[in-house]
Every structure is written in C-alpha cells, then in structure tokens.
Amino acid sequence: MIVVGVDGSDEAGAALAFAVEEARLHRLPLRVVCAWEPSASTYAGEVFAATDDGFVAGERRAADVLREVLERVPHDDVRVEAVTVEGHAASALLEQAAGADLLVVGTRGRGATTRLLLGSVSSEVAHKARCPVTIVPYH
Secondary structure, three states, X not given: OEEEEOOOOHHHHHHHHHHHHHHHHHOOOEEEEEEEOOOHHHEXXXXXXXXXXXXXXXXXXXXXXXXXXXXXXXXXXXXXXXXXXXXXXXXXXXXXXXXXXXXXXXXXXXXXXXXXXXEHHHHHXXXXXXXXXXXXXXX
C-alpha cells in the first residue's frame, strides 16, 4: 500500500499525482490521508472544554479537501481509500503508514511555519517513518 498526505496545497497535489502514478505502476492500493486539528477557537470556557462544532467543522473541512484533491487527479484504475484523521499531520501520516510500502508527502504544506527546503511535516516523516518516504517537490 502507498500512503499519501494531502492538505489542499499545490505541493500536496503534486505528491498525490506522484502517489497515484506509483500505485498504478506497482498495482498497489492507495490511502489518501488528510489530517486535521481543531482550531484554538474550538476550545472555550473557563476549563477549556472542547465544543463539538469545532470538531465537526474540522472533519468536514478535511473531507472536503479529500474530495477536491481526488477530483483533480485521475485515479480511476487505482484502488483508493480516502481517510480523514484527527491529529497532527506528521503523527497521523506515520500512524497511517504503518506497514505501508511507501509514504509520499509534498515539500511544504499549509502550515504556519515552514523550513527553508522542507516543511515541518515532510521533515518529521523523513526522520521517523518506518517505510520508504518520497518527498515530492513542487515547481
């Protein structure tokens, strides 16, 4: 199985296109993962209790991202599983890639902080993944 992380960015779109082609070439199933975290505004009140609306909105946005990116990349001849996962993107991808043949990510995503060459997610999965990782550049 090939696992690819998407977040709606152009970089993630390039990673998805690469992952679809690899899945096609190697006749492997593809798991497309969009991780989401509730925003800080989801937590309200004196004890910072999470509100359900923030979680619903976060998961809905992730599902929308999955639908949008899969509409842009032809994948008719590839078995695709689309998954939304609550949590930090790198942790979610590492968990979803347990036992995978390949983990694919873009160079940078939509995170607020980015590094000079790699985004924080691609850097973390490159260091911690237990399977081969491909970091797809976007030009």
